[in-house]
Amino acid sequence: MVKVFDKKMVEIVISKIPRPQGLKKRLEQYPTPSWIVAHMSWRAFMNGDVEGRSVADLGCGDGRFLYASFLLGAKLGLCVDIDEEAVKHALSVLNTYFSDYSPRAVFIVGDASQLSFSNVDIVVMNPPFGVVRENRGLDIAFLRKALQYARSVYSIHKYSPGLLNILKDLADSYNSILELTEILDFEIPMIFETHRSRIYRFKSLFIVLRRVIPGEQC
Numbered sequence: 001m002v003k004v005f006d007k008k009m010v011e012i013v014i015s016k017i018p019r020p021q022g023l024k025k026r027l028e029q030y031p032t033p034s035w036i037v038a039h040m041s042w043r044a045f046m047n048g049d050v051e052g053r054s055v056a057d058l059g060c061g062d063g064r065f066l067y068a069s070f071l072l073g074a075k076l077g078l079c080v081d082i083d084e085e086a087v088k089h090a091l092s093v094l095n096t097y098f099s100d101y102s103p104r105a106v107f108i109v110g111d112a113s114q115l116s117f118s119n120v121d122i123v124v125m126n127p128p129f130g131v132v133r134e135n136r137g138l139d140i141a142f143l144r145k146a147l148q149y150a151r152s153v154y155s156i157h158k159y160s161p162g163l164l165n166i167l168k169d170l171a172d173s174y175n176s177i178l179e180l181t182e183i184l185d186f187e188i189p190m191i192f193e194t195h196r197s198r199i200y201r202f203k204s205l206f207i208v209l210r211r212v213i214p215g216e217q218c
Contacts, residue, residue: 004071011038013071014064017097020089027083028128028135029061030188032156036126039184040154040206041068044124047208049152050074053121056150058112058142063105065089065124070101077105078120080112113141116149123150129158140166143209147174152210159183159203180208186196 004010023029029051044050047191051073057065060079069077081087087109092104108115109127127142128135139157145171146153159161164181186204 007038007042008034008182009046010041010068010071011035013097014038014068016068017062017064017093020062024083026132026134028130028132031061032064032126033085033187036066036156036184036186036206037064037068037189039155040124041065043180043208044069044122044152044154045072046128047152049122054078054119056120056123056146058082058115058116058123058125058146059127060090060103060107061086061126062093063107065126066090066093066105067093067098069124070098070104073172075104076119077101078117079105079107080110080115080117082109082111084109113138113145115145118149120150122152122154124154126156131175140170141210143167143170144174145163147209151213152208154206154208156184156186156204156206158186159205163205167207167209174209174211176209176211178207179210180206182206 011034014037050069052075054076055069056078058080060081063079066077066079079090086203087107091107113171123146127139130138167178184204184206185201188200
């Protein structure tokens with residue numbers, strides 16, 4: 001596998017990752033559309049946050065954000081998911097499609113909102129949105145953890161009118177700036193028996209948070 005420098009090529013490669021079996025609705029295991037993975041990863045790449053960097057994907061699922069980062073020149077990658085089956089699937093994807101990057105990838109089964117880690121430059125993730133009652137506020141917990149350890153955070157969340165105020169307060173509390181907000185249409189295919197539409201679309205918010213380094217101009 002060679003490094004690519006084309007957003008569309010990233011999307012094409014990621015779109016070929018097979019969907020895992022037995023997705024769990026309680027864990028909000030909705031695969032991120034390949035075009036959104038490419039869009040977010042490409043933005044990080046263009047900002048100089050990927051090539052030669054250490055990248056973490058919290059709540060990684062099948063690892064598609066990590067693999068997109070490798071395609072764009074990431075040096076090292078960390079994949080964390082609370083679901084052991086998801087991690088096993090991500091490892092299977094690594095060994096089948098991205099084996100060249102195996103020496104650079106670390107996989108952990110654990111709660112990303114509670115985990116401590118180090119030597120991570122950037123987090124790129126699609127955390128649980130909190131639409132399941134037991135998961136309320138989990139996306140913000142993921143953001144808090146990411147901001148503790150990474151210089152830059154690229155994340156996507158279900159859009160709500162009050163979300164921006166929450167994000168601005170969060171950024172202030174971690175000496176960070178909310179550098180980008182962009183509304184994207186997130187598509188979910190019919191993967192659970194409760195789904196009634198072949199494709200369900202809703203508004204999501206792609207954000208970039210960047211920690212302010214003392215003495216550095218924003």
